[in-house]
Amino acid sequence: MSNSNSIFQILIVVFDDMIGLSRLPKTLKKSNCEVTLISPPDLLVTKSKYISSRIVTPKDITKTVETLKEHLNENSQKYDFVIVGDESLLGEFTKLRNEDWLRKVIPVPDIEKLEIVNSKFRFIEEAQKINLMIPFAHLCKSLKEVKEYATKIGFPLVIKEEVSTCGQGVRIVKSEEELEKFYYQLKARTDILIQEFVDGRVGTTEVFFNKGVPICWFSSFSLVCLPSVTGMSCMREIGDFPEIENLLKGVGKLTGFSGFGGIDWILDSKDTYLKLIEFNPRPTPAYHFGEIAEVNFSKALRQTLEKQETQIQRPYLPPRTKDRFLYLFPQDVHRILNDRKIIKLFRWIPFKKTSKDLPLDDLGLLITHLWRILKLGYNILKK
Known part of the structure; x- marks a missing residue:
C-alpha cells in the first residue's frame, strides 16, 4: 500500500473538446496526482493549470491513438490510472481489439464490455437483458x-x-x-x-466506479438544457435519490467500469420510478460540486489508487440545503446568448452566489472560456 504522501501519475487521453473534462484535472490534483495529457492542441482541457505535462498530437484521431500507443510503450510502468476523455477514442479502441496494450487504457475489463459502453444500442440491449429499469x-x-x-x-x-x-x-x-x-x-x-418516451423530470448522476462498484456519486435534476431537453444541462437542482444506487450497481455489474462516468435518468411522472436513459463512459461536468452532497471524488480516487478498503460515499443532502440550485459555466452563458437574454449575464458577475462555477482559480481555462464566449456572442448577435 502506498503511503499518504505518495504522488500518483494520471494519464488523460482525449480527442474531442469536452467541456466537462476541462474541470476534472483540479479534482485529480486534490488527490495528490500529477496529470499528463495527450490530446490535439487548443482543447479546453489543455488550458488548465492543473495539467502537469502535455503531449500534443495532430488533429487526427488515428494519429492520436498512435501517439498514445508509442507513449505507453516507452512508459509502460509510469501511470497508475488512465482516463479516456471521450467516446470517439473508445470507438477507435474497439477497432484494435487484438492489441494487448489496450488493456492498460480501456476503463472496462475487456473489448466486449467496451463495445457495450460505447454503443447506445448494445448498452440498452444488455441492460434490458438484466432487467435494469429502462424504457x-x-x-x-x-x-x-x-x-x-x-x-x-x-x-x-x-x-x-x-x-x-x-x-x-x-x-x-x-x-x-x-x-x-x-x-x-x-x-x-x-x-x-x-x-x-417517458414523461418526467430528467436527471443525471456523476459517479466514480472501481471495477464495476459505484463508490462515490451524487445526483441532480437537469432543470434547463441546451439546445433542448436532450442536450447538455445548464442549470441543475441537486437532490437526494436513494434508489439511484440500484441503477448504479446494475450499470457497474453490466460494464465492469472503472473511473469517472455518469448516467442519465428520468423520474417517471406516472409511476415515480427512476428509469435509466443512458450511460456516459467518460468524465461528465460536475464532480467538483460533490461536496454539496457531502461526497468527495478526490478522496474516492485516492482510496482506489492506494488500494485501500473501499468506503462507499453515499450522497446526503441536508434539509433546506441552500446551494442545491447550480448554474453551470459556460453552459448557462451559452444558453443566455442563444436565447438573446443578455440581461441574465449579470448572474455571472464574479463572487455572486449564482457565479460559483466560474473557474476563478484556473485563469488560463477561464480566459479561454471568455474568449470563446465573446466569439459565440458576436456570431449570434450579428445575425
Whole structure:
C-alpha cells in the first residue's frame, strides 16, 4: 500500500473538446496526482493549470491513438490510472481489439464490455437483458421497421444514433411526419434506435466506479438544457435519490467500469420510478460540486489508487440545503446568448452566489472560456 504522501501519475487521453473534462484535472490534483495529457492542441482541457505535462498530437484521431500507443510503450510502468476523455477514442479502441496494450487504457475489463459502453444500442440491449429499469427500445434498420415499432410504442417517442454526446443524435419525435424527417437526417450515419418516451423530470448522476462498484456519486435534476431537453444541462437542482444506487450497481455489474462516468435518468411522472436513459463512459461536468452532497471524488480516487478498503460515499443532502440550485459555466452563458437574454449575464458577475462555477482559480481555462464566449456572442448577435 502506498503511503499518504505518495504522488500518483494520471494519464488523460482525449480527442474531442469536452467541456466537462476541462474541470476534472483540479479534482485529480486534490488527490495528490500529477496529470499528463495527450490530446490535439487548443482543447479546453489543455488550458488548465492543473495539467502537469502535455503531449500534443495532430488533429487526427488515428494519429492520436498512435501517439498514445508509442507513449505507453516507452512508459509502460509510469501511470497508475488512465482516463479516456471521450467516446470517439473508445470507438477507435474497439477497432484494435487484438492489441494487448489496450488493456492498460480501456476503463472496462475487456473489448466486449467496451463495445457495450460505447454503443447506445448494445448498452440498452444488455441492460434490458438484466432487467435494469429502462424504457423499452428496439434497433431498427429500415424506415419500414421504424414505423412498425412507432405504431407499437406510440407517439411521442425517442430516436437515437448509436454513438453521440451532449444530446447530439437524439430526437424526441411527436408525429409520423417528424419521424420520417429525423430518420433520414440520422440514417446517413447509423442504424436507428427507437425508444419509448417517458414523461418526467430528467436527471443525471456523476459517479466514480472501481471495477464495476459505484463508490462515490451524487445526483441532480437537469432543470434547463441546451439546445433542448436532450442536450447538455445548464442549470441543475441537486437532490437526494436513494434508489439511484440500484441503477448504479446494475450499470457497474453490466460494464465492469472503472473511473469517472455518469448516467442519465428520468423520474417517471406516472409511476415515480427512476428509469435509466443512458450511460456516459467518460468524465461528465460536475464532480467538483460533490461536496454539496457531502461526497468527495478526490478522496474516492485516492482510496482506489492506494488500494485501500473501499468506503462507499453515499450522497446526503441536508434539509433546506441552500446551494442545491447550480448554474453551470459556460453552459448557462451559452444558453443566455442563444436565447438573446443578455440581461441574465449579470448572474455571472464574479463572487455572486449564482457565479460559483466560474473557474476563478484556473485563469488560463477561464480566459479561454471568455474568449470563446465573446466569439459565440458576436456570431449570434450579428445575425
